[in-house]
Amino acid sequence: MPQRPTTPAELVPTELITAEVADRVAVVTVDRPEVRNALNTQVLQEIRAVLDAFRDRDDVGAVVFTGAGDKAFVAGADIGQLVGYSARDGLAARMQRLYDEIEDYEKPTIAAVNGYALGGGNELAMACDIRIASERARFGLPETNLGVLPGAGGTQRLARLVGKGRAVELILTGRMIDAEESLRIGLVTSVVPPGELLGAARATAAQILAKGPLAVRLGKLVIKNGFETDQRTGLLLERLAQSLLYASPEKTEGTSAFLDKRPADFGAVAE
Numbered sequence: 001m002p003q004r005p006t007t008p009a010e011l012v013p014t015e016l017i018t019a020e021v022a023d024r025v026a027v028v029t030v031d032r033p034e035v036r037n038a039l040n041t042q043v044l045q046e047i048r049a050v051l052d053a054f055r056d057r058d059d060v061g062a063v064v065f066t067g068a069g070d071k072a073f074v075a076g077a078d079i080g081q082l083v084g085y086s087a088r089d090g091l092a093a094r095m096q097r098l099y100d101e102i103e104d105y106e107k108p109t110i111a112a113v114n115g116y117a118l119g120g121g122n123e124l125a126m127a128c129d130i131r132i133a134s135e136r137a138r139f140g141l142p143e144t145n146l147g148v149l150p151g152a153g154g155t156q157r158l159a160r161l162v163g164k165g166r167a168v169e170l171i172l173t174g175r176m177i178d179a180e181e182s183l184r185i186g187l188v189t190s191v192v193p194p195g196e197l198l199g200a201a202r203a204t205a206a207q208i209l210a211k212g213p214l215a216v217r218l219g220k221l222v223i224k225n226g227f228e229t230d231q232r233t234g235l236l237l238e239r240l241a242q243s244l245l246y247a248s249p250e251k252t253e254g255t256s257a258f259l260d261k262r263p264a265d266f267g268a269v270a271e
Helices: 041-055 087-092 094-103 120-127 154-162 164-173 179-185 194-209 213-227 231-246 249-260 266-270
Strands: 017-022 025-030 062-067 072-074 109-113 116-118 130-134 138-140 190-192
Touching: 017 041, 025 041, 025 194, 041 094, 062 072, 062 120, 062 194, 072 109, 072 120, 094 120, 109 120, 109 194, 116 120, 120 138, 120 154, 130 179, 130 194, 138 179, 154 164, 179 190, 190 194, 213 231, 213 249, 231 249, 249 266
Parallel strands: 025 062, 062 109, 072 116, 109 130, 116 138, 130 190
Antiparallel strands: 017 025
């Protein structure tokens, strides 16, 4: 039986985002359509609070981020706040630190990009493990138009996703690209019709949730940290993670289920 959706009030108080949990998938929606879901300090605080609430909840296995309405995923930072920022705010790097937490989050994260993903919105999507775009999605890092840089991970994550040359061109020109180009250069993993976006994100999350949770968690950890080092060290991380999995109840259940020709029940061995 499908799980009853859990509402934001059952998690933590929120005003500028909504959060709903059903079938072990949490959908976090930035809900400021009147300003194209722009990010201000309160939005960042609410996202962090909801993620903290999800961290130890067994009924949340994956998190999907999206934006309210059909025009924008997140159209960047709130310029009304940005205009007053000082060097102190740059060093505090509140958005960058939150996105680091999202990238390192123990549970899989998926960006369901339904419209404009600009500046901090693009950086939010890049911090997620998987990016699925609507055919209407548009991506860009236009911060140089404002005399600043994409400072929430954009200069680093974009280059790692699409290559240094393309990242330099996109950041220095501030050029906006459509969903098709984003798919072609590797910024997103798939493009779907607008009406199928959340369904595709939920289906992807369900695929992941059917796998061994420890294997998924270690897979994230090894890929991310191995990518940041040399291949020999990455292979060592892979070997150590595999050793843990070989000794885990998950491996016993997964291999037994395969041999028995039945679906694996990883939830049973996790209890």
